[in-house]
Amino acid sequence: MRKLLCLLAATALFVTGCAGAGSLGNGERTLVVAIVSNAQMKDAISLKGEFEKKNPGVNLKFVSLPENEARAKITASTATQGGEFDVVMISNYEAPQWAANGWLENLEPHMKATPGYDENDFIPSIRDSLSYQNQMYAVPFYGESSFVAYRKDLFQKAGITMPAHPTWAQIAEYAAKLDDKQAGVAGICLRGKPGWGESLAPFTTVANTFGAQYFDKDWNAKLTSPEFTKAANFYVNLVREHGEVGASSAGFTECGTQYAQGNVAMWYDATSMTGTTEDPSTSHVVGKNGYAPAPVDKTQASGWLYAWSLAIPKVAKDKDDAWKFMAWMTDKEYAKKVGEAYGWNRVPPGTRKSVYEIPQYKDAAKAYAQPTLDGIANANQQKTMVSAPPYPGIQFVGIPEFQDLGTRVSQQLSAAIAGQTSVADALEQSQKYAETVGKSYQEVAG
Amino acid sequence: MSTLSVPAGTAPATTSRTEKKATNKTGKRRLPLLPALIFVIAVTQIPFLLTLFYSFQSWNLVRPGSQHFVGLQNYVDVFTDSTFLGALLNTVVLTVVCVFVSLLLGLGLAILLDRKFAGRGFVRTLLITPFLILPAAGALLWKTTMFDPTFGLLHFVFNTDVDWLSQFPLAAVMAQIVWQWTPFMMLLTLAGLQSQSKEVLEAASVDGANRWRTFFSITLPHLSRFLQLATLLGAIYIVNSFDAIFLMTQGGPGTASTNLPFYIYQRAFEGFDIGQSSAMGVVVVILTMIVATFALRLMFRAFSVDGGTK
Numbered sequence: 001m002r003k004l005l006c007l008l009a010a011t012a013l014f015v016t017g018c019a020g021a022g023s024l025g026n027g028e029r030t031l032v033v034a035i036v037s038n039a040q041m042k043d044a045i046s047l048k049g050e051f052e053k054k055n056p057g058v059n060l061k062f063v064s065l066p067e068n069e070a071r072a073k074i075t076a077s078t079a080t081q082g083g084e085f086d087v088v089m090i091s092n093y094e095a096p097q098w099a100a101n102g103w104l105e106n107l108e109p110h111m112k113a114t115p116g117y118d119e120n121d122f123i124p125s126i127r128d129s130l131s132y133q134n135q136m137y138a139v140p141f142y143g144e145s146s147f148v149a150y151r152k153d154l155f156q157k158a159g160i161t162m163p164a165h166p167t168w169a170q171i172a173e174y175a176a177k178l179d180d181k182q183a184g185v186a187g188i189c190l191r192g193k194p195g196w197g198e199s200l201a202p203f204t205t206v207a208n209t210f211g212a213q214y215f216d217k218d219w220n221a222k223l224t225s226p227e228f229t230k231a232a233n234f235y236v237n238l239v240r241e242h243g244e245v246g247a248s249s250a251g252f253t254e255c256g257t258q259y260a261q262g263n264v265a266m267w268y269d270a271t272s273m274t275g276t277t278e279d280p281s282t283s284h285v286v287g288k289n290g291y292a293p294a295p296v297d298k299t300q301a302s303g304w305l306y307a308w309s310l311a312i313p314k315v316a317k318d319k320d321d322a323w324k325f326m327a328w329m330t331d332k333e334y335a336k337k338v339g340e341a342y343g344w345n346r347v348p349p350g351t352r353k354s355v356y357e358i359p360q361y362k363d364a365a366k367a368y369a370q371p372t373l374d375g376i377a378n379a380n381q382q383k384t385m386v387s388a389p390p391y392p393g394i395q396f397v398g399i400p401e402f403q404d405l406g407t408r409v410s411q412q413l414s415a416a417i418a419g420q421t422s423v424a425d426a427l428e429q430s431q432k433y434a435e436t437v438g439k440s441y442q443e444v445a446g
Numbered sequence: 447m448s449t450l451s452v453p454a455g456t457a458p459a460t461t462s463r464t465e466k467k468a469t470n471k472t473g474k475r476r477l478p479l480l481p482a483l484i485f486v487i488a489v490t491q492i493p494f495l496l497t498l499f500y501s502f503q504s505w506n507l508v509r510p511g512s513q514h515f516v517g518l519q520n521y522v523d524v525f526t527d528s529t530f531l532g533a534l535l536n537t538v539v540l541t542v543v544c545v546f547v548s549l550l551l552g553l554g555l556a557i558l559l560d561r562k563f564a565g566r567g568f569v570r571t572l573l574i575t576p577f578l579i580l581p582a583a584g585a586l587l588w589k590t591t592m593f594d595p596t597f598g599l600l601h602f603v604f605n606t607d608v609d610w611l612s613q614f615p616l617a618a619v620m621a622q623i624v625w626q627w628t629p630f631m632m633l634l635t636l637a638g639l640q641s642q643s644k645e646v647l648e649a650a651s652v653d654g655a656n657r658w659r660t661f662f663s664i665t666l667p668h669l670s671r672f673l674q675l676a677t678l679l680g681a682i683y684i685v686n687s688f689d690a691i692f693l694m695t696q697g698g699p700g701t702a703s704t705n706l707p708f709y710i711y712q713r714a715f716e717g718f719d720i721g722q723s724s725a726m727g728v729v730v731v732i733l734t735m736i737v738a739t740f741a742l743r744l745m746f747r748a749f750s751v752d753g754g755t756k
Contacts, residue, residue, distance in 0.1 A: 415700025
């Protein structure tokens with residue numbers, strides 16, 4: 001345990017890091033890329049030979065980790081200016097904050113100097129979410145909102161029609177009707193695995209549309225407000241009564257497996273789920289799925305906005321090669337490469353408008369292309385919240401402390417889902433954590 | 447891990463010559479050891495001093511410019527944080543239960559292995575294996591092959607759909623740790639059993655003592671120092687359990703299976719709260735030192751008293 005702290009102290013002291021781009025003589029350069037190991041990123045890793053062929057002398061070395069571990073490593077390295085990585089994968093949560101801290105390279109000049117890159121092709125809401133003072137500091141690899149996938153065949157059998165814009169009350173009612181223990185089909189899959197990027201993301205969109213917020217405009221924590229309590233009770237009860245088995249440890253991956261195996265009738269989650277639900281090699285329900293916009297209560301939309309993106313830390317040694325690689329992974333051609341190599345369903349969605357014009361993609365993605373685009377287009381605070389909070393972000397609070405606060409709140413939520421604590425107690429405890437964070441902002445403001 | 451001072455009065459007297467000469471001589475004799483000592487101090491104590499320094503600061507790594515002196519505020523926060531207290535309780539429960547159960551199992555297995563039978567060496571090797579497996583591999587093995595509610599052996603044997611890791615998280619982690627540490631306890635007690643003098647045992651049977659009587663009156667007192675050593679070493683390692691919790695439950699559901707090392711890891715590498723995590727580290731070091739000093743006292747007492755064998 002002290003070892004960990006020693007490490008930390010050592011990192012803080014000797015901000016040298018290990019040389020990322022070691023030159024191996026004869027002009028060979030190694031580019032170290034820290035990346036999250038999701039399906040679409042794995043496809044990119046397996047296509048790396050193509051990049052290396054085009055750019056002789058640049059070798060790619062990927063450090064790929066699951067989301068939580070990757071985030072911890074990348075944040076620690078960037079915050080301490082460690083310089084281990086030439087390219088890091090971050091999201092629209094980190095990009096504006098880190099840009100404001102001066103930790104990231106401004107990408108505008110690089111984009112303008114690259115012919116055919118066309119940064120105006122990015123979907124505006126995604127572009128804005130990765131910008132600081134109207135300059136992009138990260139380029140999106142894939143973008144997502146959230147929506148509901150549902151089994152058209154099961155809906156038909158039960159005599160239910162999914163409305164064009166469902167409300168949470170309707171979804172809860174359908175979940176109760178479709179919940180069939182005998183057939184081994186649960187009503188709905190909702191994440192319960194702790195983590196601010198896991199269970200808290202869908203839950204926060206529910207809270208938003210119920211009119212709840214983490215902080216009011218004066219940074220007073222609001223986790224025990226009537227709206228928040230109502231939202232938490234709704235979410236926990238829905239998942240406890242008509243949700244999947246093992247809900248308290250089910251995240252995006254687990255829900256994907258359950259849905260693809262036909263064990264749940266509905267699934268509210270990231271729009272990028274189509275990589276799982278529509279892939280014949282993993283899913284037993286291909287062609288049976290409908291997609292409806294994120295359910296609402298008091299607001300007109302409720303989908304989140306998230307984009308896994310690539311950025312260059314300020315301290316990276318080899319920025320030009322780093323940019324070359326990022327451009328290769330995020331340009332207009334990349335979608336075609338993946339489409340032809342692995343199938344059009346595996347194209348990273350939700351970043352470039354031009355992708356949605358490719359005939360093969362349009363054909364392969366006709367069930368979900370439009371819902372995805374609509375979700376992303378409507379993902380802004382004006383449409384998903386009842387009033388403007390003092391922080392950026394929809395399914396997250398865009399402040400550095402949220403990684404920690406969000407994880408703690410999600411642990412409480414997950415304990416309530418597991419039945420180890422009551423919703424009221426969970427919120428009471430979460431409120432205490434949030435008050436501590438809110439206070440530090442009140443001090444700054446006041 | 448933690449600095450321990452050997453209790454006064456236990457170090458053997460080095461010389462019996464006149465005081466001054468003696469110190470001079472030993473000073474000279476120890477001079478070549480100085481670089482090593484300085485090195486040890488540098489790599490162990492300087493980071494600790496830094497940790498101590500950080501524990502008086504409020505500093506969030508992802509908020510540049512947030513570093514400022516807050517005095518003892520971090521320590522106040524640590525002791526009013528219900529999660530920390532829960533983690534402390536979990537650490538105590540985990541350590542006490544795991545040490546006790548693995549010691550009992552180890553003692554039982556050692557007694558069985560202490561007699562001659564065909565294939566003894568082979569059985570002993572098999573029993574030691576869990577201790578030789580990488581802790582991370584052992585944890586993953588238990589998570590998937592044993593506890594998984596769909597593919598797990600427990601599901602297969604008992605035919606239940608119990609999701610062990612979310613319904614009994616701490617117990618599941620403890621099972622894995624006991625499995626891993628039982629062989630260690632077994633080896634130590636076995637060494638103790640095999641160092642018993644045959645004459646004393648023969649004398650006991652001549653005097654008409656039965657098996658139980660012999661065990662409780664002769665074997666157990668003889669074993670006591672070995673058991674104490676096993677307890678101490680086991681406790682020192684098990685207090686720091688991290689792999690099993692990180693890989694099997696991630697401290698969840700909620701914080702049901704979070705122990706102090708894992709909690710500090712979370713505060714440092716997920717919360718990036720340097721001040722808080724340093725303060726926790728310091729508190730844990732102090733607690734460990736108190737417990738370890740106490741345990742060491744016991745041990746030295748046990749070793750200085752002759753254990754009944756001649």
